[in-house]
Amino acid sequence: MQATLALAQEIGYARLSIEAVAARAGAGKHTIYRRWPSKGLLFLDSLLSLNEPVLDYPDTGDVLADLREQIYAAVDLLASPPWGPLYRALIGEAQHDPAVAAALNDRFIRPQTDKTIARLKTAQDQGQVSPDLDLDLVMAILSGPLYFGLLITQESMTHDYIDRVLDALFTGMSPRH
């Protein structure tokens, strides 16, 4: 998996191949294929092996501050070459490879969703978040704008932008707040 990450950083995801990884790692191609039937699955596991604790939520007692920190960390990670392009390439792969999509959701998205819900549940219990907020929606609502920026407009997202999005999500679109 280290060979995969090293190669991906050097040549980009498009040119990555299991053959090239096998050569770099000094491993048999078929050994790799048995465990990772596609480059998408190999790459996903390699990314996950980095086990980035920076994507966990702090709990300082201030949910807005903690959300900011976590989202800043995510966006900063994506802005550090080559992670943004690599994550985008992985998500691109997930659009036509259902096994990669399933693995991405099982191994990354759902655990991240659970962490997000847990942090917000604590905040609800402490009266910092509306008791009526449907926690099943929070991952889509909080990460949606980030995925829109990463995958669609592909513009770099500043900390200021994150602050403004969080402010709008907390305040709400209705008048009289």
Next chain:
Amino acid sequence: MQATLALAQEIGYARLSIEAVAARAGAGKHTIYRRWPSKGLLFLDSLLSLNEPVLDYPDTGDVLADLREQIYAAVDLLASPPWGPLYRALIGEAQHDPAVAAALNDRFIRPQTDKTIARLKTAQDQGQVSPDLDLDLVMAILSGPLYFGLLITQESMTHDYIDRVLDALFTGMSPRH
């Protein structure tokens, strides 16, 4: 472009090629290449040629109702085979082809953003939306959850789900609303 759409529906985006389109359309391959240097760009133009008015915003005077209608229409279109998989494939292409990403933004995302901002500006003027809402964020905030559902979790989105997301966005995450 009709040949492109017909073929894409029949064989899927992955198997689409400019050669196959040329054969279907009875056109010269080089004629097509001159106008559309990649299958991504050809496919984007073909999708746009459908010119779906259903993606415009109604203005009934009730912004929440109008947003619901527009988003229901978008989600219903994506749920009608083969449009969801084809749009996802196009966005997948945009992750590694900057020309497709640029064309998608110029020819579809930005016009849709402008329409969204215009409808919400009207709503602001009529006191239906907070005067403090930063309209530059609304496309990311409103469409973000949809793209999260389309590209990441890849679960079908119901009208009820849309209602709940819009409710959360209008109400806001803060307590005491």
